[in-house]
Amino acid sequence: MIQKLKFLFDKKKLLLFFALVILFDFASAQQESQLRGKVVDTLGKAPLSNAVISLLHKKDSTLSNFTRSGKDGSFILPHIAKGQYIVMVTFPKFADYVEVVNVQEQVVDIGSIALTQKATLLKEVVIQSGRAIRIKGDTTEFTADSFHVKEGATVEDLLKEFPGFQVDSKGQITAHGQRVQKVLVDGEEFFGDDPTMATQNIAARAVDKVQVFDTKTDQQNLTGLGGNSQSKTVNIKLKENSKKGAFGKINAGSDFQKYHDGKALYNRFVGKKKVSVYGTKSTVSTGSLNWEDREKLGIENDQEYDEVGGYYISYGVSDGFNDYSLRGLPDSYSAGALFSNKWKEDKYGVNGSYRYNRLSTNNESSTLTQTILSSGLLYSDQRIKTNGLNQQHAINGKYEWKLDSLATFKFTTTGIYKTTQSHNNTKSFTQNEKRLFLNENDQTTESETESKQMDNQLTYKQMFKKKDRQLLMTLRFGLVEDDNNGTLYSTFKKYDAAGNFLADSITDQQKRFTGSSNTIGTRITFSEPLTPKLNLVVNYGYNNNNSASNRASFNDGGNSKYEILDSLYSNNFDLDVSSHSTMGVLKYTGKKTRFAFGTGLSALQINLDDQYKNKKTTYSFLNITPQANYSYQLKQQKRIYANYRGYTRQPSMNQLQPIRDNNDQTNVFVGNPNLKVGFNHMISGGYSSYKILTGQNFYFDVNYGFTQNDISNASVIDASGKRTYTPINVNGNNNWGIYGYWSIGQGEKKLRHIINLSAYGGRNINFINNEKGINNYSSFYASYGLGYDVKEKLNFNIRPNVRYNTSRSSMRKVDNNFFSYGSTFYGYVILPGKIEINSDVNVDLRQKIDAFDRNTNIIQWNESVSKKVLKDKSGKIIIVANDILNQNKGYSQRINSNFVTDERYQRVSRYFLLKFEWSFNKMPTGK
Template sequence: MNKLLLFFLFIICLNHASAQQESQLKGKVVDTLGKAPLSNAVISLLHKKDSTLSNYTRSGKDGSFSLPHIAKGQYIVMVTFPKFADYVEVVNVQGQAVDMGAIALTQKATLLKEVVIQSGRAIRIKGDTTEFTADSFHVKEGATVEDLLKEFPGFQVDSKGQITAHGQRVQKVLVDGEEFFGDDPTMATQNISAKAVDKVQVFDTKTDQENLTGLGGNSQSKTVNIKLKENSKKGAFGKINVGSDFQKYHDGKALYNRFVGKKKVSVYGTKSTLNTGSLNWEENQKLGIESDFEYDEVNGYYYSIGSGDDFNDWSLRGLPDSYTAGALFSNKWNEDKYGVNGSYRYNRLSTRNQASTLTQTILSSGLLYKNDYVQSNGLNQQHAINGKYEWKLDSLASFKFTTAGIYKTSQGFNHTNSYTQNENHQYLNQNNQGRENETERKQLDNQLTYKQLFKKKNRQLFMTLRFGLVEDDNKGTLNSVFSKYDAAGNFLADSITDQKKLFTGSSRTIGTKITFSEPLTPKLNLVVDYSYNNNNSASNQASYNDAGNSKYEILDSLYSNNFNLDVSSQSTMGVLRYVGKKTRFALGSGLSALQLNLDDQYKDKKTTYHFLNFTPQASYNYQLKQQSRFSVDYRGTTRQPNMNQLQPLRDNNDQTNVFIGNPDLKVGFNHRFSSSYSSYKVLTGTSFYINGSYGFTQNDISNASIIDASGRRTYTPVNVNGNNFWNVYSYWHYGQGEKKLIHEIGFDANGGRNISFVNKEKGINDRAYYNLRYSIRYEVKDKFNFSMGPHAGYNTSRSSLRQVDNNYFNYGGSADGYVMLPGKIELTSNVYANLRQKIDAFDSNPNIITWNGNLSRKIFKDKSGKFIFVANDILNQNKGFNRYFSENTVREDRYQRVSRYFLLKFEWSFNKMPTGK
């Protein structure tokens, strides 16, 4: 009896222990709109580690469900119901009952192609927008948005902060839909904490009007929008970095952001001898606080000298010494009826550089080699102001005014020593030249937009008014000695130039555009627009020779110009746009007429040009499944010659290359076809993406060159047929989560054909580039991670003028690692290798392997401080190098870059927000 009693007690204890190891999962499935219960919904429970099914059930009449006897572990809960989007969520069962509460499902018809996924790799796809949920991607403590972006499938971030998404360059970064310091996008990606981010959206760069038509836009560039968590918009956060080697190099940065309700204030400053301090990637031609300034056909007709962007790391050549500072203010009030956003930036950058350019020119009669050696110094400064004001009259009407102003000055000096040789290495010419320049530019762009919605769905009206001003004032000197040699390499004669150059220019642009959308059916819209643009400009360049008394008083009319130009255009477009549950398409065409009135005051000659432009466009998108999409697009665009090709400014800055305009150029027409496919599988974290494009141009504009016996090249633009281009980009990504191998395989290729004429012979150049890459990543949270990505590529270039073997392989890749050492010391290392096969054009073979590393330790109780020992370019191989193929030439550029240094750095981040400390 006692034994039987003990046996029953043992069974009871065993059941109790077992019950402690198991748990129950319950919840209720409802409609997200009416909150009505959904009965017979399928609730599946899958093991997270391998996605195998553990259990399943259906919801009752009241929408409730219960899954009993669940062992400890991580699971994926999937809820499905007909005509509703799937719901997926990761749950962690720890021996206690888990109540998921009300699970709201959204009808697919309501989503309009939207896919809602909540998982370890949360992704939402809505039309052309892909949205990533930040908390679903693990990053280490103290990570920034830039670190977060590196975790997204199809994203790459290079050492300069340049972002590539799905093979396309990200040219704009927004924070909650607003610019963050104008055109300095990495001010956001490198300084905002990943923990403050709710979602990250990526989409094609388009204006409001282009979104309305479903056509146009820059399909080759992406925009990233960082959406902050609501509780991250309260309080303040910032960062201070200070580093030095106590001799040559130093680097410092401070950033402060404060949120008070919807009011935001940000300030920053930098001082560096390692980079430009300003973090923008390329010139923002419209300077706008938003990139929605409408394109118009009159752009490109104002003569300008020295108006490029000199404040970005992407184009930096030489050794920098920089200062930057900026401030930003934004606010919305009265229930978002009013909104303002403004920023100011100051940049100061001085550089010194030693560079060389080696060029091989392919002729049917032989090869020419040109060598340029340049020493240069420059100082560039600018003040930039951006502003935006929004006013919502009511729920249907709103105004938006944007303005952008810039004042830029630059001073520069360069000394160039160049010579040209034939393939027997006999001299044909030699040029010794010195140039000094001082430039000043003032520019202002303004845009006023009116948006009117109507009670009838999808009926919309956009009206835009643009006004822009530019003033240029430049002066400089040119001193050169150009020497000629005969076929045997014997000296013949010198040509000496000693000139002072003055340039003044002004431009005024005004334009308007009206776009109207009218719904023909619930799914079909007609969109029409009309625009008018006018530009009036004046350009005066005067070259003066030395009168013999060191006074430059003799006007050289050959290299002087005085032009007045009036350009006006009118254009219209009509588009039919269809939006269905799975299918979207748009079909339309535009027509524009352009007139140029050119007044050459030196020659007392007036010329009028007329161009008619035709722009048919079509787009088709199909949602194959909830997580996969296919699209195909066609765009036809007219390519009209610019002012410099029709009537160029005569320029003797490079006496080995003389450019002559062609007033008889015809308008070209470009055809571009593109297609893409994307898919994502939530359970395995697998994604696949591929896009490709092909285009050709009728009456394309190329060059016809005459190269004389001394190696001097005179070239002029001409129309040709047969030019084309193509490109392909794809990637496959597999894996998700911690302690899992994550793989990515990518392939990209591009190429095309260029036709030109050299010494009256037709030259056909075919080029192609193929690149295959593979990457693997593994991470153990806060302990270590590593990633490596080898790649191999092959370049081909073939000219019909002469068979020259300039094909070559390039290999390389990157390896990154992080490990937590004893004493809470963190070690990180990065190696990037670029190995190129030597080509026949040049003797050298510039292989570059850069290895960077640092040791760091966090300090303070909240770990907000960090000491870092930085080792940059440990192998001392960081050299500037680029290789180019164009028409019948091959060129290699070499220039200085910041190479090996060792730095002691202190970093302090503070976060006085609900999500921080």
């Protein structure tokens, strides 16, 4: 009996044991997870079957589980306990893939794992000891740590050390002879179109690599054609550990009387979230960071995309908030904020910024102009006093959504609200060759302008499993509204050939302008692989612009009221412009050879409704755009390339409208409705190489262009010296250019030698008083640079140069040839006690020409002495001496066709500031 009870008891324990095991297994099953994903080829996004997926415990790298991918590349690893693992994917002839995953959910989907072929990967391998520069296709990449800069240096200081780069005193960057117009940070815009916001404020030590390439849009990258080969884009790639924490800078300086300059910047990174704010106040600069006036508002700045963009000219389109084009003495404020973030494994991304600028200027300028006629010379002298106030609010936004690994939506928007106020007084006169007066003009203008602009673009990009198959669609919508009110009061006096007074005339008018424009456009581009290396790319685009322009000039009716419409200087137009365009391109991408060639065709129709004359006019243009690009990679760091681009140039609406503009009484413009479409040919080619061991860098580029039915001017100059000009078509205009750059030397305590040779020239044709004038011009430039640095002790760079300019007119042989000599120098020395002396000198010496006997020599010398303070040396006291020799005169000289112009204007000259600067860096790379 007892034995039987023991048996039953043991049996119950056994059953209980099995029940507990089953319950534990069930509970474990409820806690287990599964890992799933898909293995594809990086290039073609094609699925890879039978790839081995191994799951390793992170703590000891022991194997937890493994499987193989199916035919569609997908895989599932079941029965995984929660925790951290290492996923390793292997496939023959492909590089291994390793990633750390944190398994917490019941189902973890890591998405597509893209493997890279070893053969492709080897193309990217460069020996670590010499990877300062890498050239791949049209992209040149610089490794930041391979170039020495002083402690506390910015990206701008770093760029100065790169071969082929130049940075002037205003922050403008030139790379391989071409202007850098856009600076990105990790592929994203930093405060919209404010490039120096990045170059002057991001620390050099936070930078991993810097890439420079031709400015291109998504459409141009897909076709392999187009792009602005005359401008460059710089992309600053930050180190991973520089994307954590915060950094910033505050500086303030004053002479305690007239001049002051202050700036504050704060950046914070939280994961992939970035927040930046800044503000400036200055009487020595514009306080802004733009480089140039933009001719039109656009998201991508793609001229091929928007064939109708030039048919409405906005009053508020130019951006005067930049030091490069500053004329006069400034008083400026600016502020801005930036936010960007990516989340859910970069599936979603947002980037937005706001910027405010306020700039008031006072300027006194003088402009001398020599006009070359077969009958003699004319001399014009203008003296202008200007007071202006510009204010601007600008926003930039981008939202990106990756539907999956193959499809992406991107929405971008840009908006500007701008107001301007100006008061100008111009006193001018024209004299003949005997220096007898032909006319005098005393003119005062006042103007108030309000401009609103917005541009929106939606882009859809679809990749496919088949390699190189791709669909790209864009939709764009833009709005512009302008409102301008002003007055013109002018007294114009005429003289006879002997200098005797004949008569005078008074113009007293009120100017009113209202304008609006809306543009909608779409483009669809599709790429289909014909072979593994050859693609066919086709696209179609449609654009439409509807705009209205009402310019009214009213004369004083004698009662101080402007009530009498002056129809000669007034117009009211409604405009409808539409275009259809298509293009076909063959694109070949080989191991060493790349080429693309094709042609586009677009039909443009303009419907112009003249409301004043009740007249409707239709213009039709057929545009052909053949293009070809070719490049050959001789070696890893050597390539040759050649490009051809043919494109039409249709006249602008202002050139077509037969209206008069009398805002300048001595130069009156009249439109020409009979203009024909022109056709431009542009051919360019070059060679680039870099030798790793010696640091030798060589770059050469040559280009030539000519235009059929180019648009020039026909001028009629009457006996009083008054010029009336209108656009006409001419044949024979051309231009050419050559650029060469060579440098050698790298590293500390080694001399760097730089030789730069360039030349450009061309021919312009115009007509003056029905006589054809041919002007041939050219300019030849040579410079030799020398650089040297000792880490944290000494650095200097000097580059003397010489230039020879020639210009000759067929109307009369006037010697306008001259030499100019110059030099740039910048450097620093660090003395005991962490005292740093910085110096930069810019020398510009020019020969006087026959046209003007004025001294044009400028030597600008800036100096600063600084001492680091505070316990962590994050503060700095600086004494700044700007323009020590007091020669910083604004100067511009233009020799074009039959006109030679010499302009002088005010600039901020000698001043001394006491500054305090505090920098903080709460990042792993900082202190």
